[in-house]
Amino acid sequence: MAKNEVALYSPASGEVIALSKTSDPIFNQGTMGEGFGVVPNDKIVVAPVSGTVSMIAETKHAIGIITETGLEVLIHMGVDTVGLKGKPFTVTVENGQVVNAGDQIATMDIDFVKAEGLDTTIMTLVTNSNSTLAGLDVTEGPCEAGALVAQAYLKTVAGPDSDKKLSYDDLATFIIKNVGGQENIQSLIHCITRLRFYLKDESKAHDDILKNHRGILDVKHAAGQYQVVIGNEVTNVYDAVVKQLPKLENAPKPESQQQTNGGNPVTRAFGNLIGFITGSMSPVIGVIAASGIIKGLLALLTLPQLGSLLSIKSPTYVTISAMADASFFFLPILVGFAAAKRLGSDPMIAAVIGGFLTYPQIVTWGKAGKLMFSLGGWHFQFLNYSYSIFPMILAAWLAQKCEQWLKKVLPSYLQMIFTPLFTILIVSGITLLITGPVIQGVANGIAVFINWLVSASGWIGGLVIGAFYQLLVIFGLHWGVVPLVAQQIASTGQSSLNAIICASMVSQGAAVLAVAIKSRKADMKELGFAATISAFCGVTEPAIYGINLRYRKVFASGCIGSAFGGLVTGLMHGTMYGFTGGLIGFSSFFNPAHPTQLNSFYTFLIASAVSIVVSFIAVWVWGYNDNMTMGKKVAKKQRPGTTK
Template sequence: MAKKDYSGLAKKIISDVGGEKNIDNLIHCITRLRFYLKDESVAKDEDLKKTTGVIDVIKASGQYQVVIGNEVGNVYDAVVQELGPQFAAKIDDGATTTASATDKQKGNPVTRGINNLIGVITGSMTPVIGVIAAAGIIKGILALLTLPQLGSLLDVKSTLYLTISAIADSAFFFLPILVGFSAARYMKGDPVITAVIGGVLTYPQIITWGTNFKTMFSIGGFDFQFLNYTYSIFPMILAAWFAKEIGGWLKKNLPSYLQMIFTPLITVLVVSVITLVLTGPIIQGAANGIADFINWLVHVSGWLGGLVIGGFYQILVIFGLHWGVVPLVAQQISGSGESALNAIISGTMVSQGAAVLAVAIKSKKENLKGLGFAAAISAFCGVTEPAIYGVNLRYRRVFISGLIGSAVSGFITGLMHGNMFGFTGSLIGFSSFFDPKNPAQLTSFYAFLLSSLAAIIVSFLVTWFWGYNDKMVMSEKVEKKENPSKKNAVKA
């Protein structure tokens, strides 16, 4: 098949955001191009929204977000190629340029800090999400194959099981290396040096000591202990920042003939020690505490927590704020092996997919049918942005219908105290509801089945009878928009 040409779309996007001179920096997530513009008022919002290949434009988190969909990676590459090597150099300026434009526009230091933090989390986690999701699916399928109810098709002590389990576990076990590499690339540090620091945290002897909380040394009766950093995220993001700052300082102050050896030597040694002794225990302890507290709160609140979270979570997606939740879910799974929060979130994806599916089936408009079916498939595979921006928010009742369905879904999940044991949600993530440590315990899987069924039925019926009919008209900003079903979801 011929490769699709994105150069025309890239040129249009660059022009409508104000041209190369108005672009301070650019990253992308699963579905959006995230621009840091020098002056957002220059951008032509309405023209962009009417462009084929663009689902919507959102201004949030200090970013000018152009929602593309599943093809965002291809569009991002085309934009960078159009901007040329000069812009690639500008991107390499890193975290300092990332926030410069928004810093000038927003004087509130709290807002600035939150925006920058979300940007760092987004840039660091996005490249890792896919492999974590894939690993979670594999682990779930393994748990499924060991179920006594299915005749224990796979023995947990067999070579085949242990080998495949190792393949799946590697993404979580070496997560500090992956996150460190990704964070360094985003911050424009040295990915290899940062990955080595992640390797220090996952070194077998360090893990053994961390598992046993071995004491490094004591000061004034206070013991500094090793911790187990496999599956961890936040300590490495901070370590990546330290490595960038220290590495940058060394490159400026060390003679050039010493830099090749002593820059990595000093950076790895200093940052590793700081992380192991100070920042790692503090951040890991705080992150585990927050993750466990949220998990506990969801469990304790039961149906009420499920109802509230289920009813409102997808609103976070509209503004791209759900990226602040992603690391917490990962931290829950890495710490306790389960996430009640993610179980509720999973149903919200199914609900938005069912709502847009109802539109696709009911509508007689061919372009809307094409977009609706494509968006439904995407949502059932765990990416709801094409459904939300392509159809559901265009007809506000459709989005609300999805929220009603996800509230019911969350109610059931909370009532049954459902858990997820993997990262991947929606229908494609069914295997994540099998507990690898106790495959015979199917409560969470039954919760998944009932909540997903409720999400589909409620969202579909509410949309069908109240949320949509062909007499409804999209808002003016979308009316002229051509069928965006070809513009599937992106990476971020």
């Protein structure tokens, strides 16, 4: 059979009829897609194609299957049978199950359906026909279940170097196929710009095909993950992948991946740590960033220079401030929930532990340093864990280990109640008495030290960090910095490091803006302007992978600009009071506690202006022209001892 053809088999024994001959106008006019009908003479219903079960209707009258080629096939048993509420149907498969053509998937009591005065015809429909099918040939007449009755002809798929933009569903199908197929995927998460796959065998993935397709910015091998860089549309593509492979949504990172990831033990441990932090923090970043913007805007509205448009004692201010503070105050709950999902443990248990750490009375005692008890010369005090990250990440890991152990030692009939009971008591106690104080102390110490180091080093620290920070982004290692910045803001209320990082985002945005304005190529302008907006909003990956790294001098120009921007930030001792970077993060430079202190805001304005001007001029004069040849995307050097 040709590669662009897919065989469809009869879902039941009976009479195959053309779709136009079926009784329901929704089906016979092709509204639901191309296909055929079968008037059954037996109750057995089988899969008309091989693929993954993607949908089972609550009323059991319809089942969806997605094939490896991306066809979305719907098996609809009877006409208007949804009103029977599942009575004549028995489904023998489950969502996410892989089936072969001819496998039994359900039964239908055709006598019951007829007794209700309804049509028993079973419809087989390709619901995404418009985007996938060039045609469909159907052979009418008597048939047996599982007999070949139709031939689908697929549309010619654009080659890997094509500029054709695919729909999210088609792009998801393309990615699944080229990472080695669904059988090669163990689990999947995403961050702000990347799909992060855990593959059984990375050698089965096709890097060049993926990275050269429109809609995919690059491919990376890092932290034990196979990272497909999408950009701003990553959430939509992730949703499309999960729709085709629903079991991936909550699949934990495989233990074997942690153990077999190449490299020496230190490298392997660091990679696993970054991967764990990524999975724990990435779902939380958006709400933290949004909260930071709200806090900054509130501070702006209280400025006397603007007439104090809002009083800090007004109900409006207090209410909106509570909205912004909620994500920070209850950060342990959010991080714990996300970390537990990442580990494949019970997220509700982790959320309860996080809730305990942020319980109002515990927070009050923590702020007062209330003594719990003394043991010899040791004094155990309550600490304030609101706004904290690292203690909860470790608590989520401990909870997973505790759950696993309890499920081994407890009888199954006791697990539902006693597993969460013992886990909450044990892990909460360990966190409160041992791990929490130690980790919180170390984390706060590191946060204070980084703030001091950046401030003390002045222009040197700003210059060095500004010049090289975006190199971390290339390999996804900036995720190791993200929680440090969050911890700085949580413990000290500010982050000098984040102020320098902000300048690096603006610089890369200015560099790609220069390309977009200077270039006469329509596709370069389209991609350049989109990437500029993204970078100015604090996400630089579309700029870096889409254009800047492909023309090395453009990326270097951005680094030069961010070095000067960091230098200015260091000289003026600028700092940030919120999380959001880029130009959109301007409000994070207002001090919520002292709105009239505008040094950091002036620093932001000057550093951003310097970053933009230097990067733009460097690209315009030296970094880019339309006669340059776009280079291949940069691949990470292979680790010793690994094969690819």
